[in-house]
Every structure is written in C-alpha cells, then in structure tokens.
Amino acid sequence: MSNHLVKFNRIKRKFYLSIIPLIILVLILSLLQWTELTTMNRSLFVSLTLFYSFTWLFLYKQIYLKIVELTNLILISCVHLTITYLVVAIKMSESHATTVGEGALWTPLMYIYIFITLPKRKSLFFSFGLWTLTFLIGIFHFQHLSSEAILSIIHYQVATFVYILFLVFARNLFNIYSKTELLEKMAYQDSLTKLKNRRAVYKKFEEFKVMTNKRVSVIFFDLDYFKEINDEHGHLTGDYVLQEVAVIIQECIRQNDLFARWGGEEFIIVAENIPPTSAVQLAERLRIRIEMHSFKNVGSVTSSFGIAHSNGVDSIETLVEKADLALYEAKNAGRNAVKEFDPSL
Known part of the structure; x- marks a missing residue:
C-alpha cells in the first residue's frame, strides 16, 4: 500500500471516529421521543444506535x-431508500405532507461517504444508481401527490443531482491538484534526502537576480573523503550518511533558510538577512555537529565549508561561484574547515 493511500485511510478513520459520535447522539435524541415514534422507527433507531x-x-x-x-x-x-419510500408513499401520498422532511438534510453526507469509500468509477455508478432509485420511487407515486409535494420532490432530486455532480468535479479537481503537487514535488525535491534539489535552488535564484540591497550568504559544503565511504562500506551506507547529514543540518538552520542537496555529497544553504559573522558561526557550528555525530557503520565524518557574502552587486550565480572557490580553499587547507571567499585571491 502506498504512503499516500495509508495517509488517506488514516485521515478517513479519524473522520469516521469524529462523525460517528454525532450520528449516535442524533439517534439517541430521536429515541427520547419514544412515545411519539412508530414501532418501525423505534426498531430502526435502536438498531442504528447499536450498529454505529x-x-x-x-x-x-x-x-x-x-x-x-x-x-x-x-x-x-x-x-x-426505505425512508424515501416511507416519506413519499405514506407521508406525502396518504398523510398529504408537502415536503420531503428533515431526512433530506443527511443526503449530502451520505453521498460524500459514497465518494470517499468507493473508487472513482464505482462511486459514480453507485451514486447515480441510488439517485435513480429514489427518483423512481417519487415518479411511481406522483399521481397520488399534491402539486406542492411534487415540487418539493423535484427540488430535492435536482439538489441531490447537483451534489453528485459537485462531488465528481471536486474529486477530479483534487486528483489534478494532487498529481500537480506530486509532479512539482518530484521536480524540486531530492528523492534521497527529501531536501530541495539544485532545480529548486535555481528557482530561488530567479526570485532575486541581482543582490542589490539584499543581504545574502551562500554556504557551500561537502563531505570529506565521501568516495572512500562508498568504496569501503557500500553505496547504501553512503546514502544513509547523506540522509543523516540532511537531518543534522535541518535541526540547526533557520526555517526560512534554503537548504538543498546540490549534487552527490555537496550541499548548499542560501541564508537571507544574516550578518556575515553569523553565517560563519553557523557554518562552524554545522561543521562541528557533523564531526561529532557518530554515523552507523562509519563513525566520524568530517565536512568542508565555503562561504560567500553579497556585496550589493553580486548576482546569486556569482555568489555561488565564490562560495565554491572558498570550499576549494577549505579542501586545500586540509579539509574539515570553514573558509570565507577572499577577494584578493
């Protein structure tokens, strides 16, 4: 069973657990009018109360x-169907009632239940089939009804038909939205770490092409000797290390910081409205957190960081290039280090 289906079933169960007590309450309130109920209604309400x-x-x-x-x-x-028959055949035909009654209030909920219980095609056929049967009950007794009763039934049937059409439309719209959301998620999310990917970073770059009057720091980092981890322990262990690093970093950065997997063992953080000294302190804190963490089957892993800060004229692409150069300097300095871009180099 897919994760989406499991989540959907979990939501349905919570919905049922919330709504059923309300149904039981309504049934109990109906049973309080015991002396006014017919024998059939008494049996029906008691049975429904126990059933629910x-x-x-x-x-x-x-x-x-x-x-x-x-x-x-x-x-x-x-x-x-039973209530529909009793209303039309007895209340309207014999007792000359002019409206379909309070039971009609529950009709939308019934059709919603059909659509969340059955698959798309089956829910459609079941709903229209049920609607057709109720319509035929009314048609069969039309000759015994007053004009007001007939008008009430027509309004009720048309409203129910509209409910069904709306549910069909809503379900299709939800499916389209879900597929669009899934495609967008796949397009901008790294499948392994569940972080944003490089495409998402480029999308962010489009939001501020020129960094004039905007304080931004780009922190570029990768894991030291990651190839050796894959070679010695296997790619599955390497994947696990990348996932663990993603969790470690997310616990330390701000919610509005863009954190993404750039590719392979490389990661990028785009931090807006942060002083340069704070960006360096953040990178140092992240470096220490990674080094101090004990990775399963691997032990200690180190990382190297390169940082570049906006100067008012840099484009974000240029800023990334500078952070990459700073990362190269951290590698040359022996790795497991944090380096800022030096304009003099």
Whole structure:
C-alpha cells in the first residue's frame, strides 16, 4: 500500500471516529421521543444506535475497517431508500405532507461517504444508481401527490443531482491538484534526502537576480573523503550518511533558510538577512555537529565549508561561484574547515 493511500485511510478513520459520535447522539435524541415514534422507527433507531456504536468500536480498535466501511455503505443506502419510500408513499401520498422532511438534510453526507469509500468509477455508478432509485420511487407515486409535494420532490432530486455532480468535479479537481503537487514535488525535491534539489535552488535564484540591497550568504559544503565511504562500506551506507547529514543540518538552520542537496555529497544553504559573522558561526557550528555525530557503520565524518557574502552587486550565480572557490580553499587547507571567499585571491 502506498504512503499516500495509508495517509488517506488514516485521515478517513479519524473522520469516521469524529462523525460517528454525532450520528449516535442524533439517534439517541430521536429515541427520547419514544412515545411519539412508530414501532418501525423505534426498531430502526435502536438498531442504528447499536450498529454505529459497534462501528465506532471497530474503527477505534482498527479491525475490520473495510468490512465496516462497506457494511455502512449498504446500510445507509437501504435506510435512505426505505425512508424515501416511507416519506413519499405514506407521508406525502396518504398523510398529504408537502415536503420531503428533515431526512433530506443527511443526503449530502451520505453521498460524500459514497465518494470517499468507493473508487472513482464505482462511486459514480453507485451514486447515480441510488439517485435513480429514489427518483423512481417519487415518479411511481406522483399521481397520488399534491402539486406542492411534487415540487418539493423535484427540488430535492435536482439538489441531490447537483451534489453528485459537485462531488465528481471536486474529486477530479483534487486528483489534478494532487498529481500537480506530486509532479512539482518530484521536480524540486531530492528523492534521497527529501531536501530541495539544485532545480529548486535555481528557482530561488530567479526570485532575486541581482543582490542589490539584499543581504545574502551562500554556504557551500561537502563531505570529506565521501568516495572512500562508498568504496569501503557500500553505496547504501553512503546514502544513509547523506540522509543523516540532511537531518543534522535541518535541526540547526533557520526555517526560512534554503537548504538543498546540490549534487552527490555537496550541499548548499542560501541564508537571507544574516550578518556575515553569523553565517560563519553557523557554518562552524554545522561543521562541528557533523564531526561529532557518530554515523552507523562509519563513525566520524568530517565536512568542508565555503562561504560567500553579497556585496550589493553580486548576482546569486556569482555568489555561488565564490562560495565554491572558498570550499576549494577549505579542501586545500586540509579539509574539515570553514573558509570565507577572499577577494584578493
């Protein structure tokens, strides 16, 4: 089962656990009018109260989830058709009621439940099938109804049809949004570390082409002797080290700092509105955190940092080049070091 499906089912379960107590409450309030209820309604409300109580218990215990969903779907559909028949055939035809009654208030919730329970095509067929049956019940008794009752049924059926169309539209819109969000996430996220990738950094660069009046520091760093880690321990261990580094850095930087995997074992931090001394202190703190961390199967890993600061005329691309040169100086200085770009070099 995919992570998205697991997450969706978890959300559904929370929704059910929240809404079912409200349904039980409504049923109990209805049972308080015991003397005014017919024998059929008494049996129905008692049965539904017990059923939804057990349903909530099963959902809470996380057992029989799919069976509970489908059983509820069949039950509410049967109840809906039964209530529709009783309203049209008895209240409207025999007692001359002119409206479909308060039961119509629950119709939208029923169709929402259908759409979140069944797959796309099945939910569509099931919904229109159920709507058609309720429509036929009304048509069959039209000759016995008053003009006001017929108008009420027509309004109810049209509104229900619109609910279904809206749910179809909403579901398609949600699918499009989800796919677009997923594609964008794939385009700008590194699949291994779940950080932003180089493409995301370039997108950020487009937001401030010229660094005039904007204080920005670029921190470029990589892991020392990373090739040896892959060679000695394997690429899976190397991947684990990269993931652990991503976690370590994210715990230390500000929320608005752009942190991305540049490629391979190289990472970049773009920090806005930060004094140069603070940027150097941050890089030094990150270097120490990485060095002090014990990586599984590897032990200690060191890193080298290069930093460049905006001077009011640098483009962000130039700033990255300068940070890369500073990183090269840190490597030449013996690695496990932090170096700022020196304009005199």
